[in-house]
Amino acid sequence: MKFIKTPVKGMCDMLPSDMRLREHILSMIKETYATYGFMQIETPVMEHIENLTSKQGGDNEKLIFKVMKRGAELARAIEKGEDYADNGLRYDLTLPLARYYSNNKETLPSPFKSLQIGNVWRADNPQKGRFRQFTQCDIDILGDETSLAEIELITATTSMLSKIFAEIDIKEFTVHVNDRRILAATALAAGFTEEQIGSVLISLDKFDKIGLDGIRAELIENGYDSACVDKYLAVYGKLEGGITLESFCEDIPEEFLAAEVVDNMKEILGVVTPMLGEGVKIVFDPTLVRGMGYYTGPIFEVTMDGYNFSIAGGGRYDKMIGKFCGMDVPASGFSIGFERIVTILKDHLKEAYKAEGEHVAYLIDKKVSLDKKQEIFLKAKEERAQGKTVTMQPMKKNVKRQVELLEAEGYTRFEKIYAD
Numbered sequence: 001m002k003f004i005k006t007p008v009k010g011m012c013d014m015l016p017s018d019m020r021l022r023e024h025i026l027s028m029i030k031e032t033y034a035t036y037g038f039m040q041i042e043t044p045v046m047e048h049i050e051n052l053t054s055k056q057g058g059d060n061e062k063l064i065f066k067v068m069k070r071g072a073e074l075a076r077a078i079e080k081g082e083d084y085a086d087n088g089l090r091y092d093l094t095l096p097l098a099r100y101y102s103n104n105k106e107t108l109p110s111p112f113k114s115l116q117i118g119n120v121w122r123a124d125n126p127q128k129g130r131f132r133q134f135t136q137c138d139i140d141i142l143g144d145e146t147s148l149a150e151i152e153l154i155t156a157t158t159s160m161l162s163k164i165f166a167e168i169d170i171k172e173f174t175v176h177v178n179d180r181r182i183l184a185a186t187a188l189a190a191g192f193t194e195e196q197i198g199s200v201l202i203s204l205d206k207f208d209k210i211g212l213d214g215i216r217a218e219l220i221e222n223g224y225d226s227a228c229v230d231k232y233l234a235v236y237g238k239l240e241g242g243i244t245l246e247s248f249c250e251d252i253p254e255e256f257l258a259a260e261v262v263d264n265m266k267e268i269l270g271v272v273t274p275m276l277g278e279g280v281k282i283v284f285d286p287t288l289v290r291g292m293g294y295y296t297g298p299i300f301e302v303t304m305d306g307y308n309f310s311i312a313g314g315g316r317y318d319k320m321i322g323k324f325c326g327m328d329v330p331a332s333g334f335s336i337g338f339e340r341i342v343t344i345l346k347d348h349l350k351e352a353y354k355a356e357g358e359h360v361a362y363l364i365d366k367k368v369s370l371d372k373k374q375e376i377f378l379k380a381k382e383e384r385a386q387g388k389t390v391t392m393q394p395m396k397k398n399v400k401r402q403v404e405l406l407e408a409e410g411y412t413r414f415e416k417i418y419a420d
Contacts, residue, residue, distance in 0.1 A: 010124065010132030016409060017352035022135075022342060024353060025164060026117065029137055029336070032160040036152060038115040038139050043096035045089060045119065051099060052088045054323065055293065060091040063122040089121035093138040094294075094317070094333060101142055102324035111143035113152075117338075130309075131339060138314075140333035142321065147267045149332040150298045150316070154268070154282070155275050157312055157334050161302065162277040164341060168348035171279030173304040173311070175272075178288040179265055180295045180315070182249065185257035186286070190232035191225070198293065200224075200232070205289035212236060236287065245269065245284040268298060294320045300334070307344065312336045354410035358388045361411045363395040363402065367419035376417055 007013050014022070030040065052064050066085035069077050077084050090096050093116045101112065116138045124132055139156065141149040154175060161173060183204070187197045203218045210218070212233050219229045235251070249262050265284065272282050290299040290313060299315030314334035322328035345353075360383060362376055380390040395416065396402040403414055 008132070010126035012131065012133075017354075018342075020355050020410075021345065021349075021353035022338075024355075025338070025341060025345070026137075028164055029117070029160055029338075030115070032163060033115050033139055033156055036113070036156040038113045038156070040115045040117070041097075041100065042118065043090070043093070043100050043116065045121075046087045047090050047096055047099070049083070049085050049088050051095060052091065054095075060122060063124050064091055065089040065121045065123055091122050092120055092335070093118060093136050094140070094335070095320070097138070097140055097142075097333075098321045098331075099324055101321055101329065105325065105329075108142075111141050111149070114138070114140045114142065116140075134339040137336040137338050138333055139336075140331060142329055142331045144332070145318070145330035147264050147271075147298075149330070150268050150300070151271050153314065153332060153334040154272050154300060157302070157336065158272075158276055158280050160336075161312070161341075162280060164345070168345055170304075170344075170348070171277065173280060173302055175276075175280070175282040175300055175302050176285035176288045177265065177268060177282060177298060177300045178285055179261055179298050180290075181261045181297060182252075182257060182265070182286065183289060185252050185261075186235055187232060188256045189252050190235070191228040192232065196224070201289050202291075204236075204287060205291060207236070207287040239286065242283070243286065248284070248286050265298065290315055298332070304344065307340075309340055310337065311340050311344070352408065355389070358413065359409075359411040360388055360390045360413045360415065361403075361406050362390065362392045362415045362417060363399060364392065364417045365395050365419050368417055369419065372417065372420070376415075 012018075046067060049064075049066065053061055055061070065088060067087040067089065068074055068084045069086045073086070074084060076082075097114060097116060101108065101114075105112075116136075118136065119133055120136050121133050124130060126132060139153060141152060154177075158175060162171070165171070165173070183201055184194075184197050187200050188194070192200055199222060200219065203215045203222070206218070207215065216229055216233055219232075220226055235248075238248070245262065245265055249257060269282060269284065276282060285301075288299060288301055290301065294317040295315040296318045297316035300313065301310045302312040303310050312334060314332070316330075316332040318328055318330050321331055360380075362380060364373065364376065368376075377392065380392060383390050389410075391406075391411070393402070399416070406414070
């Protein structure tokens with residue numbers, strides 16, 4: 001049998017320089033979110049297949065890596081023609097959080113501010129910034145029905161991103177905000193039914209890729225009345241050059257859009273705007289949809305010029321946890337595209353990231369005596385106690401090349417120990 005040395009497509013080996021950068025970014029994420037009161041938790045990488053296929057994950061449910069039943073259970077499933085899978089690898093961290101909270105809510109504070117970092121898996125088509133295995137970082141606030149949750153999520157995340165991107169001298173990025181209730185009201189006011197809203201929003205979600213003409217063609221092809229489609233898209237035809245929340249919503253009848261929804265969005269925009277760092281913008285974006293079917297209120301997404309993917313996104317999902325525990329729990333969350341942040345930093349870093357602090361390498365000739373080795377190891381112990389990173393290595397014949405490789409890993413001081 002021939003062994004394959006390359007990783008599975010869409011999954012990556014991490015070199016030491018990769019891990020240094022990733023751990024550095026993770027430390028900034030954890031430190032920043034901790035100052036906002038978020039508490040780190042962990043959930044299993046596998047979930048019950050019933051949870052993963054509960055129609056809460058949108059298109060991600062088509063990308064599940066399923067885990068087959070084992071032993072006698074698998075044999076029975078094959079014999080009876082039943083589903084071979086009973087578990088699956090998680091495709092995001094939100095659904096596992098909903099199960100986690102439902103199972104542990106009696107011991108958790110309310111509101112509960114959660115930080116979750118871990119790998120997720122999607123049987124996707126790999127490309128730049130998109131993998132089959134990748135790390136997600138999520139913050140969520142459970143038990144807060146007010147706009148304070150969205151304000152905290154957005155300010156904490158923009159603060160964290162500004163801190164990370166400052167290391168590559170990037171200040172500018174944009175937070176897009178909308179509300180699923182505004183999206184629904186716009187469709188209802190145009191004549192679509194409640195049952196049609198989901199399908200209509202799937203088409204609107206392609207606005208950046210196919211434009212209004214493409215959306216119109218797709219909606220007509222899906223069988224919707226042309227007069228209804230034209231009335232709907234006329235609202236979005238006013239977007240050129242930007243549009244304010246008030247001007248977009250002013251023509252939507254109150255029977256479809258409650259005034260409190262607009263007031264809630266005004267509050268989010270009004271409080272967040274003065275708290276943003278230099279170069280960071282927050283804008284009302286009526287074309288922002290977010291594909292997940294579980295969103296029920298405000299939604300948000302972060303983009304950066306020059307990249308065709310978002311770097312963070314989230315929103316309110318008040319109905320998901322109730323499916324697990326039988327009672328609705330207000331919930332809002334922000335998912336950070338960790339791998340995409342790493343991609344952006346790598347694009348701008350001139351060399352591999354090197355860890356801070358003094359790094360010392362002792363290169364020891366093989367003929368060095370036992371007494372001298374004891375002396376060097378004791379000296380290394382003292383230096384480590386002082387906070388230095390110290391490695392002990394046998395001296396290679398090509399010591400010049402050995403030093404070059406160590407320098408690439410961040411070592412700056414070299415002690416060559418020869419026999420007396």
